[in-house]
Amino acid sequence: MVLLAYNVLQLLKYLIIIRAIMSWFVPPTSRHPIVAFVYRVTDWIIKPVSEMLPRTGGIDFAPLAAFFIIILFQQILLRLA
DSSP states (O other): OHHHHHHHHHHHHHHHHHHHHHHHHSOTTOOOHHHHHHHHHHHHHHHHHHHHSOOOTTOOOHHHHHHHHHHHHHHHHHHHO
16 A cells, blocks of 8 residues: 555656646646646646745745655654554
8 A cells, every 4th residue: 555655646746747847838828638637636736835835936836845745754654654
């Protein structure tokens, strides 16, 4: 069970990376199904983190912070295993 949770978090990290790269090339209002899927899956962690971080102009540090939060959870899961 711990391994499954760890792998789900790993997949979420990859999706956050994909979302960050997509933000450079694809508008967030795109109706492409892959773009919608990535945003739908990652929004639950990116949105709250984004609201907690201060505004920094045009740079959004929420994906980076969410990435580190996921790493923290993964480390906790590894210690539980």
